[in-house]
Amino acid sequence: MAIIGREEIVEGLKKILGEDRVITDEQVLRESSLDRYRKYEQVMEVYTQPIPAAVIYVESAQEVSEVLQFANDNEINVVPRTGHSAIEGGLETALKDSVVIDGSHMNKILKVDEYNMQVTCQCGVPLQSLDDMLRERGLTTGHSPQSKPLAQLGGLVATRSIGQFSTLYGGIEDMIVGLEAVFPNGKICRIKNIPRRAAGPDIRHIICGNEGALCFITEVTMKLFPYLPQNNRYIAYKLDDSQMKLGFDCLREVMVAGYKPSFARLYDAADAQQHFSGWLEPDKAILIWMAEGPASITAAIRDGIEELMSKHPELEVVDPKLIEKWYVGLNWGPENIAQEAIEIKETKNIGITTEVSGCWDCIYEIYKTSCERIANEIPDITMIGGHSSHSYINGTNMYFCYYYNVVDCAPEEEINKYHNPINQIICEQVLKYGGSIVHHHGLGKARAHYVTQEYGSSYYMLKTLKQAFDPNGIMNMGTLIPLRK
Numbered sequence: 001m002a003i004i005g006r007e008e009i010v011e012g013l014k015k016i017l018g019e020d021r022v023i024t025d026e027q028v029l030r031e032s033s034l035d036r037y038r039k040y041e042q043v044m045e046v047y048t049q050p051i052p053a054a055v056i057y058v059e060s061a062q063e064v065s066e067v068l069q070f071a072n073d074n075e076i077n078v079v080p081r082t083g084h085s086a087i088e089g090g091l092e093t094a095l096k097d098s099v100v101i102d103g104s105h106m107n108k109i110l111k112v113d114e115y116n117m118q119v120t121c122q123c124g125v126p127l128q129s130l131d132d133m134l135r136e137r138g139l140t141t142g143h144s145p146q147s148k149p150l151a152q153l154g155g156l157v158a159t160r161s162i163g164q165f166s167t168l169y170g171g172i173e174d175m176i177v178g179l180e181a182v183f184p185n186g187k188i189c190r191i192k193n194i195p196r197r198a199a200g201p202d203i204r205h206i207i208c209g210n211e212g213a214l215c216f217i218t219e220v221t222m223k224l225f226p227y228l229p230q231n232n233r234y235i236a237y238k239l240d241d242s243q244m245k246l247g248f249d250c251l252r253e254v255m256v257a258g259y260k261p262s263f264a265r266l267y268d269a270a271d272a273q274q275h276f277s278g279w280l281e282p283d284k285a286i287l288i289w290m291a292e293g294p295a296s297i298t299a300a301i302r303d304g305i306e307e308l309m310s311k312h313p314e315l316e317v318v319d320p321k322l323i324e325k326w327y328v329g330l331n332w333g334p335e336n337i338a339q340e341a342i343e344i345k346e347t348k349n350i351g352i353t354t355e356v357s358g359c360w361d362c363i364y365e366i367y368k369t370s371c372e373r374i375a376n377e378i379p380d381i382t383m384i385g386g387h388s389s390h391s392y393i394n395g396t397n398m399y400f401c402y403y404y405n406v407v408d409c410a411p412e413e414e415i416n417k418y419h420n421p422i423n424q425i426i427c428e429q430v431l432k433y434g435g436s437i438v439h440h441h442g443l444g445k446a447r448a449h450y451v452t453q454e455y456g457s458s459y460y461m462l463k464t465l466k467q468a469f470d471p472n473g474i475m476n477m478g479t480l481i482p483l484r485k
């Protein structure tokens with residue numbers, strides 16, 4: 001905890017950044033104390049976390065360096081932030097008198113290098129505006145998380161985010177070329193842009209996924225790909241909800257056969273009804289693929305998947321046009337968030353998600369047993385289901401979606417009555433069957449207390465990194481590694 005008082009912290013920051021970029025407005029501070037992990041508290045405007053001393057806007061790596069040195073010298077907890085779309089508590093200011101360092105003013109696209117197919121951006125570049133600009137030039141980053149209209153590059157790298165087309169392009173860890181980041185002692189480190197190197201460990205991975213708990217990311221260089229939407233091909237089948245095991249096997253068959261669709265999904269019936277209720281029967285699950293890239297490749301992928309699936313008489317073909325229409329509206333922007341808040345306030349019914357992963361031999365058990373336990377053990381559930389949306393040669397993810405009515409409890413009690421117990425069931429089942437409790441949202445503070453179980457003996461490596469880079473414990477404390485009680 002800080003060794004100087006709140007007023008001194010604010011004064012010190014003003015000396016570095018000037019008055020205008022040090023915000024102490026009470027409402028701003030309250031809203032900056034949490035993220036969507038406490039969605040119900042956020043919507044009901046009940047703030048239970050320590051309120052930060054200030055939110056500051058940085059405009060260069062040098063400024064970040066000066067701020068971090070000041071924080072390090074005075075043991076002030078800092079919480080890096082860009083798009084503010086986090087959903088696992090990564091933005092919670094868990095310690096008294098924390099400072100939120102907001103990088104969203106660092107929003108310049110520094111270089112589009114079409115010859116080397118890479119783009120360099122400051123951390124606050126919104127992914128939506130970057131990809132919109134690139135698409136006009138016939139290019140894309142290939143990164144399309146559902147939060148594309150909300151998230152910015154710093155946060156996307158910090159959380160090891162993944163997009164809807166990951167089966168072709170990979171997660172952000174596969175897209176990053178080089179990075180710049182600032183460490184708590186003020187050291188600015190740049191990792192140069194090269195196609196690959198074998199000069200020791202890949203140190204980009206100390207930065208990617210650090211969730212603001214090791215360093216502040218100031219610059220990101222990402223790969224570019226040709227954008228060829230005219231060649232997209234859609235393939236879909238419906239199947240009985242009772243045949244989800246077959247659904248996972250179909251996803252696996254396509255991956256193991258060597259096809260690289262960009263999009264590969266399996267929705268169970270409960271989740272499918274949230275997306276396709278206009279035309280899909282309530283007891284049907286659905287399998288969807290999309291192929292992207294040069295026309296000859298997308299046609300071959302479509303034909304190959306259709307041939308593989310023709311061996312399963314249980315599958316019924318779905319008109320690809322229905323999928324194409326649905327797919328256009330997949331992303332969520334500020335208007336969806338605002339509408340959701342109105343609905344939660346009105347109905348006291350809230351929807352939350354938890355994403356995990358597992359190899360092919362355990363993912364169905366994780367899915368089935370978690371859904372059964374949640375339905376049996378948690379009160380007031382109105383929907384439990386999920387989908388797989390990111391597949392690999394050796395396994396896939398599971399994205400649990402659940403809704404419940406908040407009954408007989410104050411907003412500040414909701415998280416312990418519903419959300420945390422549901423997360424606990426899912427984490428227990430995942431750990432039991434040998435998967436990972438976090439596929440792409442980050443551990444945040446929500447699941448940090450499972451970190452030793454998640455990492456096993458390799459927790460030694462994570463803890464050593466934290467101690468080495470952040471010996472005074474100022475970087476987003478409680479994220480990745482839980483606070484000592």
Ligand SMILES: Cc1cc2nc3c(=O)[nH]c(=O)nc-3n(C[C@H](O)[C@H](O)[C@H](O)COP(=O)(O)OP(=O)(O)OC[C@H]3O[C@@H](n4cnc5c(N)ncnc54)[C@H](O)[C@@H]3O)c2cc1C
Pocket residue numbers: 036079080081082083084085086087089090091103123144145146147150151152153154155156157158159160161162163164210211212213215216217218332440441444476479
């Ligand atoms: C509707 C919705 C849909 C979503 N869909 C997806 C999805 O499809 N795929 C996916 O991966 N995620 C998804 N997310 C989660 C979220 O959008 C991602 O985690 C995203 O990467 C966060 O980016 P951000 O800029 O908003 O970061 P923030 O929310 O500002 O921060 C996220 C985390 O990163 C840290 N951080 C932020 N900036 C920096 C920085 N410059 N340096 C160091 N640390 C930093 C923060 O401390 C925090 O721990 C979704 C969220 C919402 C609300």
